[in-house]
Amino acid sequence: MTAVKSIAVLTSGGDSQGMNAAVRAVVRSALYHGVKVFGVQRGYQGLINNDITEMDLRSVGDIIQRGGTILQTARSKEFTTPEGQQLGAENLRNRGIDGLIVIGGDGSYQGANKLSKLGIKTMGLPGTIDNDIAFTDFTIGFDTAVSIVVDAINKLRDTMTSHERSSVVEVMGRHCGEIALYAGLASGAETILVPEVPHDCQEIAKRMSDNFAHGKRHSIILVAEGAGKGDDIARQIMEHNGIDARVTVLGHIQRGGTPTHTDRILASRLGDFAVRRLIEGDSGKSCGVIKGELVATDIDLVVNTKRPFNMELYNLALRLSQ
Ligand SMILES: Nc1ncnc2c1ncn2[C@@H]1O[C@H](COP(=O)(O)OP(=O)(O)O)[C@@H](O)[C@H]1O
Numbered sequence: 001m002t003a004v005k006s007i008a009v010l011t012s013g014g015d016s017q018g019m020n021a022a023v024r025a026v027v028r029s030a031l032y033h034g035v036k037v038f039g040v041q042r043g044y045q046g047l048i049n050n051d052i053t054e055m056d057l058r059s060v061g062d063i064i065q066r067g068g069t070i071l072q073t074a075r076s077k078e079f080t081t082p083e084g085q086q087l088g089a090e091n092l093r094n095r096g097i098d099g100l101i102v103i104g105g106d107g108s109y110q111g112a113n114k115l116s117k118l119g120i121k122t123m124g125l126p127g128t129i130d131n132d133i134a135f136t137d138f139t140i141g142f143d144t145a146v147s148i149v150v151d152a153i154n155k156l157r158d159t160m161t162s163h164e165r166s167s168v169v170e171v172m173g174r175h176c177g178e179i180a181l182y183a184g185l186a187s188g189a190e191t192i193l194v195p196e197v198p199h200d201c202q203e204i205a206k207r208m209s210d211n212f213a214h215g216k217r218h219s220i221i222l223v224a225e226g227a228g229k230g231d232d233i234a235r236q237i238m239e240h241n242g243i244d245a246r247v248t249v250l251g252h253i254q255r256g257g258t259p260t261h262t263d264r265i266l267a268s269r270l271g272d273f274a275v276r277r278l279i280e281g282d283s284g285k286s287c288g289v290i291k292g293e294l295v296a297t298d299i300d301l302v303v304n305t306k307r308p309f310n311m312e313l314y315n316l317a318l319r320l321s322q
């Protein structure tokens with residue numbers, strides 16, 4: 001006997017590579033356990049518009065390797081109102097859907113928390129390139145996004161070294177420096193600017209000049225968008241040390257392309273886990289992986305906890321990039 005007979009799945013907010021793999025896992029796991037499964041189009045907007053269709057095994061064929069999301073995504077203003085949330089919950093109930101799996105980032109989690117408080121059995125899956133959700137080591141899409149940034153920096157290094165230039169690379173992360181931190185450490189960037197740690201352009205310029213004086217032939221400055229605009233940082237540093245700085249804004253390239261195997265496996269594990277928890281009667285949880293183990297944490301706690309910034313990795317990146 002399963003605690004839910006019929007569930008729905010949606011993707012919301014900024015898309016991320018691996019969302020499709022998560023949708024596939026939810027659909028196939030639900031059907032495996034004899035639970036009906038519905039797909040909601042365009043995130044919470046689809047809940048409001050009643051844009052909900054039943055899915056079968058073939059609805060999720062040939063998608064594990066695709067970026068983006070076959071369910072489409074949206075940022076829905078209407079859903080941030082209590083009326084929008086009530087309507088979304090009613091539309092689910094009217095179809096006899098008694099469980100919902102939300103795949104999205106910190107904003108989507110706020111919405112999932114509201115639905116859970118309205119009595120919908122809701123589970124959240126962390127789907128965002130930003131890695132800004134607490135109580136999971138990684139979010140779905142982060143590994144792919146970091147790989148894309150590292151690959152871009154490898155290419156930039158070649159030409160920067162040849163010209164003895166510095167390169168400012170702006171990456172995503174409106175409120176969170178995880179992409180900059182991981183990509184910076186993995187690519188040997190000399191400077192990593194994140195919203196969590198204050199910076200001083202004069203100090204950065206001085207360190208850069210010292211490095212050039214000691215034989216460095218390039219300098220990579222990685223800036224999370226939440227820490228400043230690449231153009232502004234480049235201008236300020238150049239004013240202090242006169243070293244030619246070129247700016248690259250990676251933008252939405254970071255959110256596209258085929259997910260890495262790490263993201264596909266994370267998405268598959270989390271999607272299946274969320275379904276099993278709903279079947280066992282659990283709800284109001286965020287699914288995550290901590291030290292390799294699947295965990296379910298109260299979504300209310302997750303949305304009210306800021307993910308701690310990893311200063312150990314940050315300091316390591318600085319020490320190793322001298
Ligand atoms: N406080 C909130 N209450 C209810 N719904 C919210 C809230 N914050 C965000 N949402 C919903 O989640 C959607 C996605 O959030 P957003 O921050 O854009 O993306 P992400 O989930 O990737 O962080 C929003 O468009 C909105 O519909």
Ligand SMILES: O=P(O)(O)OC[C@H]1O[C@](O)(COP(=O)(O)O)[C@@H](O)[C@@H]1O
Pocket residue numbers: 013014015105106107128129130172173174175225
């Ligand atoms: O151009 P868009 O779609 O607003 O997305 C840009 C944003 O996407 C993100 O990667 C994720 O943002 P959300 O949490 O709002 O989905 C942010 O770091 C970045 O600012």
Ligand SMILES: [Mg+2]
Pocket residue numbers: 013105106107128130
């Ligand atoms: Mg977000």
